[in-house]
Amino acid sequence: MAENGHENGHGHGDNAEYYSLKAEAIQALLIEKGVCTLDDILTMADRIDSRSPEDGAKVLAHAWVDPEYKQRLLADAESALLELGYDLPETAPKLTVLENTDDVHNMAVCTLCSCYPRAILGRPPAWYKGLAYRSKVVVDPRGVLQEFGTELDAAVQVRVIDSSADFRYLILPKRPAGTEGMSEEDLAKLITQESMIGVAQALSPDSVTAS
Amino acid sequence: MAKYQRGDRVRIRVGVPPTHFRTPEYVQGKRGRVETLCGVFPNPESLAYGGDGLPAQPLYTIEFSQTELWANYKGPTTDTLLIDIYEHWLENI
Structure with missing residues (x-):
């Protein structure tokens, strides 16, 4: 990596000003060329900002308590989300939910850019978009x-x-032991953003009851 | 319409076009197995330049053994990697 932080001729490091100017320029061009309107851009940004990891946690906690719902969610995530009032925009990429079990642990990444199930989780964390995570997780996931x-x-x-393509992946973490009597609302508090990407397990019940 | 089905063994084509493509180089030339046929989607290599994406391409989730991707993979041989690849990047083995 070069000293100025320009790896592979891309990447302007933490140069927020550069990205901000670039975004403004692209936005102006899109509007000028009639690809979309300013209103379209603002509506889409609002839509993404209206979602957060809490929305994903709510859906996945419901899957923990209702095995039949879980089956529907794994088979057809978009219809199952609609049942809970989450109507994913038609323009959003397809969504698939992958279940972590005693035998299999799934982890999601986008090595090409920053594909992420934004339609249900909102914006990804900064580390998810960073080169370090994207390059290491495919080579050394256990590390x-x-x-x-x-x-x-x-x-x-x-x-x-x-x-890498038209699908985004949401991970259903394994339900922790000792959570049998917990309410759906409390269960949702155990499902963190990290656990829905697959870099962590769901929290243990002690972490919630202690607070 | 789709050429491959679940369980078929395939190899990812090698190629680095100067234009937009969505097949990372780390899977190129590697052998994997079709896990799922995801559906048929407009070709992103055409969409990226304002094209119509036609002919649409079947899209598959391909599963690789980590040891196929990396000769010195540190984890158990059962670990795998899945990635979605368009049909025109797949070759018969």
Whole structure:
């Protein structure tokens, strides 16, 4: 990597001013060329900002308590989300939910850019878009899990999903032990953004009841 | 319409066109297995330049053994990587 932080001729590091100017220029061109209107852009930005990891957690907690809902969610995520009032925009990429179990642990990445299930989780965390995560997780996923403090038995299969095309992947974390009597609302608090990307497990119930 | 089905063994074509494409180089030339046929989608290599994306391309989730991708993979041999690849990047083995 060059000293000025320009790796592969791309990447302007933390140069926020550069990106801000570039975004403004692209926006002006899109409007001028009639590709879309300013209103379209603002509506889309509002739509993304209206979603957060709490929305994903709510859906996945419902899947934990209702096995039949879980089956529908895994088979056809978009219809299942609609049941809970989440109407994904037609322009949004397709969504698939992958379930983590005792035998399989899924982790999501986009090595090409920053594809992420924004339609349900909102904007991705900064590290998800960073070169470090994107390049390391496909080569050494277990090393990444360790960095996030996630312990996983060697007998559990790790499956990395690189969302490179028309689908976005939401991970359904494994329901932790000791959560049998918990309400759906409390269960949702255990489902973190990191666990829905697959770099972490859901939180243990102690972490919620203690607060 | 789709040429491959679940379980078929395929190899990812090698190629670095000077234009937009969505097949990362780390899977090129590697052998994997069709996990899912995701559907048929407009070709992003055409869409990226304002084209109509036609002919649309079947899109597959391909599963690779991590040891196929990386000779010195550190984890268990059962670990895998899945990635969505358009049909025109797939070759018969």
